[in-house]
Amino acid sequence: MGIDLKAGGRRVGHKSSTKLVKTANPYNKLLIKLYKFLARRTDSKFCATVVKRLHMSKVNQPPIGLNRLAKYMTNKDGKTAVIVGKVTDDVRMMECPKMSVCALGFTENARKRIEAAGGECITFDQLALRAPKGTDTVLLRGPKSRSALAHFGHSTSVTNPHTHDGVKPYVRSKGRKFERARGRRSSRGFKV
Numbered sequence: 551m552g553i554d555l556k557a558g559g560r561r562v563g564h565k566s567s568t569k570l571v572k573t574a575n576p577y578n579k580l581l582i583k584l585y586k587f588l589a590r591r592t593d594s595k596f597c598a599t600v601v602k603r604l605h606m607s608k609v610n611q612p613p614i615g616l617n618r619l620a621k622y623m624t625n626k627d628g629k630t631a632v633i634v635g636k637v638t639d640d641v642r643m644m645e646c647p648k649m650s651v652c653a654l655g656f657t658e659n660a661r662k663r664i665e666a667a668g669g670e671c672i673t674f675d676q677l678a679l680r681a682p683k684g685t686d687t688v689l690l691r692g693p694k695s696r697s698a699l700a701h702f703g704h705s706t707s708v709t710n711p712h713t714h715d716g717v718k719p720y721v722r723s724k725g726r727k728f729e730r731a732r733g734r735r736s737s738r739g740f741k742v
Contacts, residue, residue, distance in 0.1 A: 567605045578604060578654075581674050588682055596684025600674070603634035603691075611635040614692035616660055617643045619651065622690055630687045632677065639663060652677040652687075714742035 553559045571579055582604050589597035603611065614633050617640040623631050630650040637651060639659035646663040652672045656664070661671050672680075681687055703717035704710065721728050732739040 567607075568602070571605070572607075584675065584678055588678060592683050594683040596687065596689065597682075599689060600632070600634060600684075606634075609696055610694075611654070612692035612694055613638045614690060615640040616646055616663060618692070619690065620647050620649070623647070623649050623688065626688055628686060630672070630677065630681070632684070632687045632689045633692070635692055637661075637664075637671075 571582055573579060573582075582601060585597050585601045585604060588594065589601050611634055613636040615638050619631055619633075619637065620643065623629070624647075630652055633651070633653040635653065636655040636657065637653045637660045638657045646667040646669070648668040649664065650670050650672065651664055652674060654674070656671050664671050677687070700718040701720060703714065704712050706713045719729055733742055735741055
């Protein structure tokens with residue numbers, strides 16, 4: 551059997567973003583070049599991960615707030631937090647601890663607060679000079695907050711009882727008549 555070219559056929563012209571740099575940002579292009587080189591020459595898992603994350607779309611580079619960042623960096627003195635994304639300010643946090651942070655960007659207030667606490671905000675090229683292999687760094691990510699993720703659920707297996715826990719169904723509307731029978735009540739077959 552051949553390929554039905556009329557019905558779509560072979561996927562042509564769809565290069566993966568790791569082969570083809572999709573960003574137009576010249577700074578990011580140079581960073582990808584730099585970390586690709588470091589990943590190849592140092593065999594460092596850290597550099598390989600950074601390259602992978604630099605290639606990601608904006609939706610997959612979620613920002614991280616100062617409060618969450620401070621929580622992850624407790625008892626990690628002398629280490630640098632590395633975020634492939636933006637660091638944002640958190641007004642709910644009274645005082646910011648002293649920490650060294652490397653990120654793609656900082657909001658104005660987040661930068662002010664980190665520096666006022668005696669910490670520092672560095673860029674990825676500065677980090678490459680300091681720690682080319684990612685020694686004494688903590689690689690962090692912000693929370694994924696795409697609304698579609700609410701529908702995805704957990705790893706599915708026959709034995710996993712939590713497959714459907716807290717997974718949002720795709721329902722036309724939320725009400726008495728919608729998805730309230732079989733599968734949602736123990737008296738009607740089963741309940742998940």
